[in-house]
Amino acid sequence: xxxxxxxxxxxxxxxxxxxxxxxxxxxxxxxxxxxxxxxxxxxxxxxxxxxxxxxxxxxxxxxxxxxxxxxxxxxxxxxxxxxxxxxxxxxxxxxxxxxxxxxxxxxxxxxxxxxxxxxxxxxxxxxxxxxxxxxxxxxxxxxxxxxxxxxxxxxxxxxxxxx
Ligand code: NI
Numbered sequence: 001x002x003x004x005x006x007x008x009x010x011x012x013x014x015x016x017x018x019x020x021x022x023x024x025x026x027x028x029x030x031x032x033x034x035x036x037x038x039x040x041x042x043x044x045x046x047x048x049x050x051x052x053x054x055x056x057x058x059x060x061x062x063x064x065x066x067x068x069x070x071x072x073x074x075x076x077x078x079x080x081x082x083x084x085x086x087x088x089x090x091x092x093x094x095x096x097x098x099x100x101x102x103x104x105x106x107x108x109x110x111x112x113x114x115x116x117x118x119x120x121x122x123x124x125x126x127x128x129x130x131x132x133x134x135x136x137x138x139x140x141x142x143x144x145x146x147x148x149x150x151x152x153x154x155x156x157x158x159x160x161x162x163x
Contacts, residue, residue: 004035019057029116031056046063048136048137057075057140059072063128077137078110080106
């Protein structure tokens with residue numbers, strides 16, 4: 001296992017759109033375990049492959065307080081079931097260090113993904129998982145939490161980051 005370098009805003013590589021995973025092999029398992037190790041080392045609750053400069057649709061997550069419930073989502077996709085049901089949550093991001101901002105997202109979604117063996121799964125998640133998976137899928141689309149903020153605020157964060 002290895003700890004990978006996490007890219008930080010405004011690195012342009014964070015803007016790449018990730019491609020779907022098609023091979024469910026040993027190398028995918030290695031990427032996922034390295035991503036988990038990196039996420040734990042950085043004390044994050046989720047990490048998208050884009051953040052470690054791997055542009056494939058892979059997300060790892062651990063929302064447990066004990067940090068002993070690793071989850072891997074391959075090719076995750078979601079549909080909004082009710083766009084009037086919203087949840088505001090103070091989000092942080094390993095790629096935007098030192099910044100937390102309240103972001104509002106739909107909290108009634110239908111989620112599909114594959115596991116490391118390529119087996120398909122589906123769920124209607126609730127609470128933190130709903131928010132976190134949308135944040136991480138944004139990364140796979142080249143989108144960052146700063147994109148939800150006003151241009152002025154985003155600019156301030158960019159200036160702070162380049163110091
Ligand atoms: Ni993030």
